[in-house]
Amino acid sequence: MKASEADILIVPGYTNSGPDHWQTRWQNKLATARRVEQAEWSKPVREDWVKRMIEDINAATRPVVIVAHSLGVATAIHALPHAQKKIAGAFLVAPPEVTNPKIRPRHLMTFGPYPRDPLPFPSMVIASRNDPFGSYDHAGDIANAWGALLVDAGESGHINAESGHGPWPEGTMVFAQFLSRLRP
Numbered sequence: 076m077k078a079s080e081a082d083i084l085i086v087p088g089y090t091n092s093g094p095d096h097w098q099t100r101w102q103n104k105l106a107t108a109r110r111v112e113q114a115e116w117s118k119p120v121r122e123d124w125v126k127r128m129i130e131d132i133n134a135a136t137r138p139v140v141i142v143a144h145s146l147g148v149a150t151a152i153h154a155l156p157h158a159q160k161k162i163a164g165a166f167l168v169a170p171p172e173v174t175n176p177k178i179r180p181r182h183l184m185t186f187g188p189y190p191r192d193p194l195p196f197p198s199m200v201i202a203s204r205n206d207p208f209g210s211y212d213h214a215g216d217i218a219n220a221w222g223a224l225l226v227d228a229g230e231s232g233h234i235n236a237e238s239g240h241g242p243w244p245e246g247t248m249v250f251a252q253f254l255s256r257l258r259p
Contacts, residue, residue: 083108088145097243128154138163149186198223
């Protein structure tokens with residue numbers, strides 16, 4: 076699949092993805108990419124975020140490819156059962172442990188637990204070994220439940236601009252390979 080054959084939904088996490096974040100850079104470079112905009116980025120409400128995601132999936136005119144980061148992963152996973160349009164694949168980066176009582180802010184726990192049903196389309200989970208918001212073991216467990224390919228990002232923090240992943244060229248290459256294996 077080529078990027079031009081898909082509606083690429085960029086799904087940021089808590090507080091959105093700023094101008095230096097890889098998601099924003101990808102959105103600016105991919106003509107068919109658009110961000111799932113939330114009304115309240117700093118006080119996420121699961122029902123509102125999931126509803127908005129469902130609306131954006133169902134407004135798609137081409138097969139959907141999801142590119143989610145952090146709390147965006149939880150949002151996407153909760154929205155998927157309600158999608159009425161074809162999902163071609165999901166690229167899920169740095170999934171947080173939303174059931175961990177140590178997560179801050181605590182209201183992010185309202186996004187847990189993750190559904191554990193296998194995803195009916197190709198998916199990839201990219202996880203860091205030193206992500207402060209989710210352990211590599213947790214990412215491996217949910218990737219296994221979803222039937223997703225787990226990609227070890229090494230010690231990459233939360234895979235965001237703050238951890239040095241603004242341009243994230245390695246992620247761009249992995250995403251391009253993932254996209255090329257999807258069917259329109």
